[in-house]
Amino acid sequence: MKKVLIITYYWPPSGGISVLRALKIAKYLREFGWEPVIFTAENAHYPYYDESGFVDIPEGITVIKHPIIEPFKVFKWLTGRKKEDALNSIVQVRDKKQNFLDKLGIWVRGNFFIPDARSLWIKPSVKYLKKHLKENPVDAIFSDGPPHTNNRIAYFLSKELGIPWLADFQDPWTQADYYQMMYITKTAHKIHSKMEQGVFQQAKKITIASPTWKKDLESIGAKNVDVIYYGYDEDDFKDLVKNQEGEYFDIVHIGLLGIDRNPVGLVEILSKIKSDRKIRVILAGQVDQQVKKELGGNKNVEVVYKGIISRKESLQLAMEAHLLLLPLNKANNAEGRLPGKLYEYLRTYNPILCLGKSNGDAAKIINKCKIGSSFEYEDIKGIRNFIEDLIQKPNSINVDKKEIETYSNKKQTQKISNYLNEIHEQ
Incomplete structure (x- = not known):
């Protein structure tokens, strides 16, 4: 060999x-x-x-x-x-x-x-x-x-x-x-x-x-x-369980959430969505102090900081999410930014909300796998409509698992x- x-x-x-x-x-x-x-x-x-x-x-x-x-x-x-x-x-x-x-x-x-x-x-x-x-x-x-x-x-x-x-x-x-x-x-x-x-x-x-x-x-x-x-590695998902029951609609982000990926206005958008379920944002990993300040400014939406947790815990959290958040860097080369977490998000088969360049590489992969949508950070109406539709019709996304396997x-x-x-x- x-x-x-x-x-x-x-x-x-x-x-x-x-x-x-x-x-x-x-x-x-x-x-x-x-x-x-x-x-x-x-x-x-x-x-x-x-x-x-x-x-x-x-x-x-x-x-x-x-x-x-x-x-x-x-x-x-x-x-x-x-x-x-x-x-x-x-x-x-x-x-x-x-x-x-x-x-x-x-x-x-x-x-x-x-x-x-x-x-x-x-x-x-x-x-x-x-x-x-x-x-x-x-x-x-x-x-x-x-x-x-x-x-x-x-x-x-x-x-x-x-x-x-x-x-x-x-x-x-x-x-x-x-x-x-x-x-x-x-x-x-x-x-x-x-x-x-x-x-x-x-x-x-x-x-x-x-x-x-x-x-x-x-x-x-x-x-x-x-x-x-x-x-993504299929072996990492063998012992994970998908449990999405409960009173909350959970939006989850795993990994670093830096100032260059600050989802400005997200909590305000979520606070205006009408839903029978409470909306909760769960963040696992390091979060920039300015991002924390802006996310914590609305009492109508609960934001949970898990801090640094093990990889297995992170993947389990992603498996239980109703929606996975993927904010991309606000930078000149953001079109090519494909965070490692994207592929693990794909393998959960849970919907993905990508924030960043709508014509970028991440958006193209998400569209190809039929697993979510991408919006510019400023597209408040588009983001709100996407989340509202998902809450009302949780099984509306028909994921292409065969395409996901190629990654x-x-x-x-x-x-x-x-x-x-x-x-x-x-």
């Missing part, structure tokens, strides 16, 4: 959505003729921890770990955060009003830690892996970014050892929405861009998470680019294996 080295910073016990890309690919690769070899960080500082991911690691798989130095402890101390606080992107989700030290931290991160805060891991990892791979050869490399530190490690290995490389992008690099929020100077931008172009030139294959972002990457020089969706992790991994075969045979 051919071997592929998967370079990924995120690996169990990491929680959150970012770990699932490489983990689910590794889970199913053997079925398509490739043996995954994992390279990941030892003593990594993950935003969330979730032990449930260990169940997906294939039996007998080789996992190589190498120490990493990360600046997050210093940043937390500098900004007055507690040691145990989850630290996600502070440009998107803020637990307090952004102050000078927060802005300074963002500026330092964007201009001195290039390509990202894990950059100190690059040189020691390349040195270690060059020796390891000479003694334990592989047939291809797969790297998954962000963090794009993963792609930098793969770049050097592929260039110096001549191993064919597939570079995967969960999010873009210089075209990412949060990249624009990081106070990056012209000098730092040139360095970021040069590194990004290096990936385009060295990688034999590039994959990215959405069709629009594929076109965006091609517009700045990337070649041989294809789409690999996040997908499974297994199907996406089969595509990855085909690309690995292509670059190995070149």
Whole structure:
């Protein structure tokens, strides 16, 4: 069986959505003729921890770990955060009003830690892996970014050892929405861009998470680019139960809810809907403090904050929802934004309300799967009519389950294996 080295910073016990890309690919690769070899960080500082991911690691798989130095402890101390606080992107989700030290931290991160805060891991990892791979050869490399530190490690290995490389992008690099929020100077931008172009030139294959972002990457020089969706894993839904009984009509959102996805006016819309059932909004995950302030301004609609809960609890909550909320980033590249939660929403077969670009990639997938509707944030009438119709006719949505199956992790991994075969045979 051919071997592929998967370079990924995120690996169990990491929680959150970012770990699932490489983990689910590794889970199913053997079925398509490739043996995954994992390279990941030892003593990594993950935003969330979730032990449930260990169940997906294939039996007998080789996992190589190498120490990493990360600046997050210093940043937390500098900004007055507690040691145990989850630290996600502070440009998107803020637990307090952004102050000078927060802005300074963002500026330092964007201009001195290039390509990202894990950059100190690059040189020691390349040195270690060059020796390891000479003694334990592989047939291809797969790297998954962000963090794009993963792609930098793969770049050097592929260039110096001549191993064919597939570079995967969960999010873009210089075209990412949060990249624009990081106070990056012209000098730092040139360095970021040069590194990004290096990936385009060295990688034999590039994959990215959405069709629009594929076109965006091609517009700045990337070649041989294809789409690999996040997908969902059927195994994650085996023990979940759909129970939608009760006095409430529950609208559920799981995951980060940042200032860039603030569903302004949603609670006010809900308060004007006439219904025999009480309407409740349930939010699981980190929520920006400004978003909380605006959502809590109406006494007629109950808003429940679950905080950070386990992945299994999140999926169960989504299964019980009468409506799943999917607000997209208000950003220049929002047309291509396909959050990982979208595919898990699809698999619940529950209706989805998407807020964002009505002609974006998410809207197209939702329409194709016949599972909901998408509206611009400002379309108050459309949003209200959609929710009212759903409350009155809860079984009116006829989901295309066969179409949803095309987004499974297994199907996406089969595509990855085909690309690995292509670059190995070149």
